[in-house]
Structure formats: C-alpha cells, structure tokens
Amino acid sequence: MIEGLHEGNKxxxxxxxxxxTLLDSTKGGNKKLYLESYGCQMNFSDSExxxxxxxxxxxxxxxxxxxxxxxxxxxxxxxxxxxxxxxTRLKQFKNAKKERPNLVVGVLGCMAERLKKKLLDQEKLxxxxxxxxxxxxLPGLISEVEGGQKAVNVLxxxxxxxxxxxxxxxxxxxxxxxxxxxxxxDNMCSFCVVxxxxxRERSRDPQSIVQEAKELYDNGYREVTLLGQNVDSYRWNMSxxxxxxxxxxxxxxxxxxxxxxxxxxxxxxxxxxxxxxxxMTDDVLHAMAKYxxxxxxxxxxxxxxxxxxxxxxxxxxxxxxxxxxIEAIHRIIPGCAIxxxxxTGFCGETDEQHNxxxxxxxxxxxxxxxxxxxSERPRTLAERKYEDDVPDEVKKARLQEIIQLQQQHSAExxxxxxxxxxxxxIEGVSKKSDDDLCGRNTHNTMVVFPKGDYQKGQYVKVKVxxxxxxxxxxxxxxxxxxxxxx
Ligand code: SAM
Ligand code: SF4
Numbered sequence: 001m002i003e004g005l006h007e008g009n010k011x012x013x014x015x016x017x018x019x020x021t022l023l024d025s026t027k028g029g030n031k032k033l034y035l036e037s038y039g040c041q042m043n044f045s046d047s048e049x050x051x052x053x054x055x056x057x058x059x060x061x062x063x064x065x066x067x068x069x070x071x072x073x074x075x076x077x078x079x080x081x082x083x084x085x086x087x088t089r090l091k092q093f094k095n096a097k098k099e100r101p102n103l104v105v106g107v108l109g110c111m112a113e114r115l116k117k118k119l120l121d122q123e124k125l126x127x128x129x130x131x132x133x134x135x136x137x138l139p140g141l142i143s144e145v146e147g148g149q150k151a152v153n154v155l156x157x158x159x160x161x162x163x164x165x166x167x168x169x170x171x172x173x174x175x176x177x178x179x180x181x182x183x184x185x186d187n188m189c190s191f192c193v194v195x196x197x198x199x200r201e202r203s204r205d206p207q208s209i210v211q212e213a214k215e216l217y218d219n220g221y222r223e224v225t226l227l228g229q230n231v232d233s234y235r236w237n238m239s240x241x242x243x244x245x246x247x248x249x250x251x252x253x254x255x256x257x258x259x260x261x262x263x264x265x266x267x268x269x270x271x272x273x274x275x276x277x278x279x280m281t282d283d284v285l286h287a288m289a290k291y292x293x294x295x296x297x298x299x300x301x302x303x304x305x306x307x308x309x310x311x312x313x314x315x316x317x318x319x320x321x322x323x324x325x326i327e328a329i330h331r332i333i334p335g336c337a338i339x340x341x342x343x344t345g346f347c348g349e350t351d352e353q354h355n356x357x358x359x360x361x362x363x364x365x366x367x368x369x370x371x372x373x374x375s376e377r378p379r380t381l382a383e384r385k386y387e388d389d390v391p392d393e394v395k396k397a398r399l400q401e402i403i404q405l406q407q408q409h410s411a412e413x414x415x416x417x418x419x420x421x422x423x424x425x426i427e428g429v430s431k432k433s434d435d436d437l438c439g440r441n442t443h444n445t446m447v448v449f450p451k452g453d454y455q456k457g458q459y460v461k462v463k464v465x466x467x468x469x470x471x472x473x474x475x476x477x478x479x480x481x482x483x484x485x486x
Contacts, residue, residue: 017085021047022061023168029060034068038086039076041273042227043109045178047074048167050108050135055168057139065093070104070142072128075111077193079375083111090125104128104145108135110197113154114378120150132183132198133157156184156199163208166215173427175457177221179212180204181257182228186240187276189303190314190381191346191374194229203234206252206260213264222425222457223269226261231272232279255283262291267459269425270294271444274301277325278316285332296333297444300325301341305360306353309346314381319360326364337413337443339368342402345395346374347386354398361405367413367443369406373399407469414445414467421463421477422447426456438471447472 021035033054037047050072051061065071071093076082086107093105106128107119113131120129127145130138131154144151161183169177185194186201213224228234236252237245244251252260261270270291275284275298288294300322304310307318317325329336342357361369373395376388422441430436430448437456438448448471449462466473 016044017082018089019044020061020063021051022063023051023055027060029055029058031057031059031070032062032068033059034062034065034071035074036065036072036089037074038082039074039078039110041178041225042180042229043074043076045167045180045227046109046132046135048169049162049165050074050138052165052168053135053138065096068103070106072106072108075107075109077110077114077197077377079372080377081375083115086111087125090119094125102146104142106130106141106145108132110193113156113197114193116152116154120152127151129154131156133160135162136160158200158202161202161204163204166212169216173456174220175425175427176223176225177216178225178227179209179216180228181209181226181231182234185229186233187230187316188314188381190312190385191343191377193377193380196379198229201230201233203228203236206236206257209257210260210264213261213268217265217268220457222267222459223271224261226257226270226272228272229274230276230279231274232276232281232284253283255281255287258284258287258294259291262287262294266293268293271297273299275299276316277302277322280325282328282332285328288336289333295444296335296442297337297339298329299339299341300329302357302360302364303341303343304346304349304353305357306349309349309353309356312348312382312386313343313346319356323360323363337367337445338364339370339444340364340366341370341372343372343374344398344402345390345392347382347388347390349374349390349398354401357402358405361402361409365409365413366406367445368410369402371399371402371406411467411469414469414472417445417464417472418467419464421461422472423459424449424462426454426458426460428456441472445472446470447474449474449476452476 017038018036035047037044062068073086075086097103105126107126108130109132112129116129119126127150128141129152130141133156134153137153141151182203184199184201188195216224232254234254234257237249238251270293277300302322303313303315305319376383424439424441424447426437426439430438435451436448437451437454438446441447447462454460460476462474463477464472464474
C-alpha cells in the first residue's frame with residue numbers, strides 16, 4: 001500500500017504510527033508521561049495540545065513506557081487495522097499493570113468515543129478514556145483514576161477548538177509545523193467514521209490562527225500546514241448556510257484565511273490539507289496563484305472515478321465535477337502538483353466501476369496518491385445501508401493494480417522535473433546520508449542535495465539532476481531562475 005509513501009501532510013504516514021511524543025521543554029517535571037500517537041496528522045497535532053495541557057500540570061514526557069506514571073495512546077479508528085494495532089498495544093500495557101498497579105493507562109482520540117464501554121468495562125483494558133474534545137479535562141480525569149475510579153469523558157463539543165492552547169511542537173526539525181484550523185466534519189461520507197468520532201465541524205478563530213503562525217515564524221519556523229478534514233468549508237462568523245452571525249464583525253472564508261496567513265511573512269511557506277472537491281472554489285485557487293509563499297500543491301481526494309460509486313459514498317460530486325476542478329487547478333495554477341486518496345472495493349463496486357477509477361487516474365496523472373482498500377466501519381451510513389460485498393481478494397487485487405499504476409505516474413512526474421530548478425526549504429540532514437541535506441519544493445516533493453555550508457531553515461535553489469520514485473536529487477545553484485509553479 002502507498003499509505004505514507006510520500007511523506008505527506010495529513011493522510012496517515014505509516015512510518016509515524018506509534019510514534020512517541022518526547023519534548024525537551026517538559027524536562028524537570030515531577031510526573032512522567034508516555035504519549036504514543038496513531039492516525040492522521042490531525043491526531044499528531046492533538047498530541048501537541050495534550051502535551052501542552054499536561055506539561056502545565058508538571059508532566060515530563062518520557063521515551064519508555066516503563067518509566068511512566070501515565071501512559072496515553074492517542075488513537076485512530078479510520079480503518080479496522082488501525083484499531084487492531086492499538087488493541088495489541090493496550091494488551092501489553094494491561095500486562096505491565098500487573099507489576100505496576102499504579103500505572104494509569106488511557107485511550108484518547110477516535111477510538112475513545114467509539115469503544116469507551118468495551119475498553120473500560122468489558123475488556124478492562126484501560127483506566128481512562130478521553131475523546132478528542134475532552135483534553136482540557138485530562139488532569140481531572142487522571143486525578144479521578146489516581147483516586148481509585150475509572151474516568152471517562154467522551155463528550156463531543158460544538159465549540160471546542162483549543163484556540164487558546166499554544167501547542168508544544170512535536171515537529172522535531174523546528175522548520176515545519178502544523179496548525180489545526182478546524183475540528184470535526186459535517187460531510188457524512190458513507191464510508192467514514194470521522195463525523196462520529198470527532199463530532200461536528202467547527203472553525204477556529206482566524207486571529208488565533210494568524211497569531212500562532214506569527215509565533216512559529218518568530219521561533220524560526222518557515223512552513224506551516226493548515227489542517228482540517230475539509231479546509232474549503234472553513235468559515236468564521238458565518239453559518240453553514242452563509243448567514244452572518246454577528247454583523248459587527250468581519251466574516252472569513254478559507255480563501256481569505258489563506259491570504260491572512262500568507263501575509264504573516266513572505267518567507268513563511270503555507271500548505272494546507274485536506275481540500276474537498278465539492279467545496280473547493282476558484283477563490284482558493286486564485287489566492288494560491290496570487291502568493292508565491294502559498295505552495296503549489298493540492299491534496300484533492302477523489303475516492304472513486306465512477307459517479308455512481310461517488311453517489312453511494314455520499315461525496316457530493318460526480319466524476320465530471322471532479323474533472324472540472326482539476327481543469328480549474330491547471331488553468332489557474334499551471335504546474336500545480338496534485339495528490340489524492342482512493343478507496344478500492346467499496347460496497348458493490350464492479351470491475352467496470354473500478355476501471356473508471358483507473359481511467360480517471362490516467363487522465364489526471366496524480367503526482368502522489370494514498371490508496372486504501374475499503375474497511376467497513378461501525379455506525380457509518382455504509383455499514384447500515386450497504387453490503388460490504390466485494391471479496392477481500394478482489395479489493396486487494398484492485399488496490400495492487402492502482403498502486404502499480406500510481407508508482408508509474410509518480411516516477412514519470414519525478415522524471416519531468418529533471419533539469420528544472422526549484423526553491424527548497426531545508427528541513428535537515430537526509431535520512432540516507434549525513435553528507436546530504438533534504439527539504440521540499442513547492443510541490444511537496446522531497447529534494448536531496450550535498451550539504452555544503454547550508455543550514456536547516458534556509459531556502460536554497462536546487463537544480464534537479466536525478467531522481468528516485470519518491471525523491472528528487474540535485475545540487476544547489478545560485479543564478480538560475482527558480483521555478484515555483486512548473
Ligand atoms: N477528510 C478527508 C477527505 O474527505 O478527503 C479525508 C479524511 S480520512 C482521515 C483519509 C482517507 O482515508 C480518506 O480520504 C479515505 O480515502 C480513507 N478512508 C476513510 N474511511 C475509510 C474506510 N472506511 N475504508 C478505507 N479507507 C477509508
Ligand atoms: Fe470523512 Fe468525508 Fe469528512 Fe473526509 S469529508 S473526514 S472522508 S466524512
């Protein structure tokens with residue numbers, strides 16, 4: 001599977017699953033916290049909020065669960081295998097408790113809401129369960145457990161955005177950071193559990209977003225990624241029907257928010273994820289074209305190339321609508337990189353319908369794609385309404401087919417960059433060699449080049465001389481014109 005092949009923004013990055021939060025800034029705390037995270041970038045961002053809340057209570061983060069007073073797992077429910085992985089981990093901690101009965105074990109995030117009763121009462125795997133909107137309550141919940149009770153808060157809120165909590169940064173490179181601009185989702189795609197686990201969509205105060213971007217810039221960060229399940233439906237002081245809530249205050253939509261953040265500093269790069277094809281307006285594309293520091297890269301999940309499937313998925317667009325959005329991207333931002341998410345083997349998908357996904361991929365030629373086989377999730381519309389009737393072998397074979405096709409397209413896309421020069425923001429030393437540095441170009445492709453005297457956080461112009469399927473290789477040049485869009 002190409003989950004995380006391209007070290008992307010929000011979609012699940014396989015190499016990060018189970019990553020431990022470890023922060024120098026919490027050193028010297030009198031209590032020890034072991035915090036492990038799963039799932040999408042949004043969850044990792046939430047772990048920063050959790051670490052911030054608990055560090056104020058005197059918690060120091062540790063790298064070994066054996067040293068911890070409190071173990072927290074920030075979990076994901078998006079596919080069944082994500083949940084199974086966490087369950088295995090919880091069983092290990094349950095065993096550890098036999099020797100250390102005072103150890104507090106808690107589940108946070110998407111599985112919390114879904115499995116609270118099972119995890120607490122039936123399987124007795126954990127002491128504490130806190131949903132994505134209950135993190136402010138964590139110190140209280142931990143005290144309850146220390147007092148001998150089980151503690152649970154999975155209430156979903158219509159308002160909580162943690163706008164006032166300055167997250168302690170997990171991004172170790174000190175150059176790129178994520179900013180959550182909204183929480184929850186109102187879309188109800190029929191396959192998706194997110195609206196049930198993370199609640200209603202709500203947007204965060206734009207001033208607090210701009211403030212956070214400014215603080216990051218002042219602390220040396222040079223790239224921020226704005227995160228939301230559907231960033232195009234970001235709105236401030238407006239109802240979903242467009243009604244202004246408070247006439248005395250300005251309204252802000254996503255295109256306007258992008259401009260506000262782009263104006264923080266010309267050398268602060270802006271990325272965002274995820275765009276939704278049904279809501280992505282030309283205004284957003286024009287804002288991207290207007291500012292050099294808004295990266296020319298759009299993650300636009302299609303899920304399927306067949307209109308009937310899309311209808312069943314409740315995605316709110318047809319194949320034609322989607323292709324019209326692709327055409328608008330090419331027209332307004334020539335050369336913009338595009339990536340996508342695709343699901344194979346959704347309920348009732350025929351060979352013909354699968355072939356339409358293939359033909360759409362051939363038409364669009366995505367630069368990257370995250371591909372999954374359909375995994376039925378409890379409570380979703382699809383679980384209630386449709387039969388999960390595509391045999392697993394068929395789902396897997398279709399997945400394999402699209403992965404191979406995408407690998408071809410990604411390789412072709414990288415080859416097209418040979419000889420071009422890009423501006424690259426240096427993120428640090430390359431994973432493969434200490435003599436090389438790496439960073440991304442505007443299209444979000446990793447570029448590796450010899451170290452020279454360059455430092456992370458600097459922008460350099462790199463001429464591409466070679467490539468692998470996922471990385472561009474090159475050397476720093478001075479004079480050549482930088483290509484930001486082609
Ligand atoms: N909000 C984003 C959107 O609408 O595109 C995506 C959020 S979801 C965390 C990331 C991706 O996981 C989805 O785009 C979809 O391809 C995949 N996904 C979600 N539910 C799934 C399921 N039940 N089975 C397989 N893949 C799923
Ligand atoms: Fe899930 Fe659809 Fe919302 Fe994305 S837009 S989080 S796929 S319900």
